[in-house]
Amino acid sequence: MSEDQTMSAEEFQNQYFDDESQGLNDELEYDLETGLLGEHDEFANLHAELEEAREQLVTIRDFIRFSVTQLRNYDVVVAQGTTDEFAEASAIVLHSLSLDWAANEQILDCRLTTSEKQLVLSLLEERIAERKPLSYLINLSYFCDLPFYVDERVLIPRSPIAELIRQQFHPYFEVSELAKPIGVSVNNQAPAFYDHGLEIKQLSQPERILDLCTGSGCIAIALATRFVDALVDAVDIDKGALEVAMVNVDHHDLGHQVNVIESDLFAKIPAEHQYELIVTNPPYVDAAIMADLPPEFLYEPEHALAAGQDGLDLVHRILFEAPDYLSPEGLLVCEVGDSEWALKQAYPEIQFDWLRFAHGGHGIFAITYDELMSYRALFANYVQILDSNQ
DSSP states (O other), X not given: OOTTOXXXXXXXXXXXXXXXXXXXXXXXXXXXXXXXXXTOGGGTTHXXXXXXXXXXXXXXXXXXXXXXXXXXXXXXXXXXXXXXXXXXXXXXXXXXXXXXXXXXXGGGGOBOOHHHHHHHHHHHHHHHHHOOOHHHHHTOEEETTEEEOOOTTSOOOOOTHXXXXXXXXTTTBXXXXXXXXXXXXXXXXXXXXOOOOOOOOOBOOOXXXXXXXXXXXXXXXXXXXXXXXXXXXXXXXXXXXXXXXXHHHXXXXXXXXXXXXXXXXXXXXXXXXXXXXXXXXXXXXXXXXXXXXXXXXXXXXXXXXXXXXXXXXXXXXXXXXXXXXXXXXXXEEEEOGGXXXXXXXXXXXXXXXXXXXXXXXXXXXXXXXXXXXXTHHHHHHHHHHHHHHX
């Protein structure tokens, strides 16, 4: 986490929600004898382990180490926002103590009070027992170094697209002082722009940007903070998701720059809107993966994940319709995740530009207006097949 990530979920909620809000504002009473686990055999040892931790552990460092061990011992899936048990454990402990998640290492040997230990163990127990993602438990997630309110109406932000946003899609567009290079130079000292594989264009920065399938609004808001002179349209079909997006737009004070639109893909976007950049992270999980999701993912809205047998139902339509809204010099960046293979099989004639990422990630391609137009007949054919099957 970055230095400016200092907002706690409680502060976030106090600004926008009343006392009936869910999350850590309604603190759970932690009873070390009964806890949240009931009589489940699979958690038979956890009560004793939590009690032992309360009695014997002392410092923040102790509780982070203990939390890592418990997350691993109980096979908790850490894959929504981070894939690192240490990062998850640190967030559990530091958030419970109302500390910055990037707290200075010097405080890690500070001692906890009895009540502070109780808060940490209560949140850890809830994470293990309910298998609910941490971001939903505390109504807070970070994307592109920014805090976002999240609940079960939206996916938890976790797209590698954040890397592209930080670098302002270098070198396709010219960059400003707000771009943050994430690579290193040849001498391993000075920062340099990471080569994601985008075409070298150095076009003027986009004046109008579309975030299609915006969910929590995290991509749209991150885009607005990096392209401060651009107007950003944040589009989603789901009213609940748009309510969350509006909370985040208001919190970041970007109502003048980010326009939230309820629309089924491009259906209600004004035809005169022409975008230099369209970014989309649509539902793309195929049927086989949906049938085998771990418990943590079942808390996320199914319609924001599932996209038909091969995960491409929405992607086909986006590829077909995008040229009507993309400027001639525009760029479409689309995430399809593990459905990358299915997309290659669907369009063997097309050499999609699959992007590379410094911090992991795959299944994201970039395609220009000219390429979309060149293959539009192929995209139209798939849309016709989808329509005929409905």
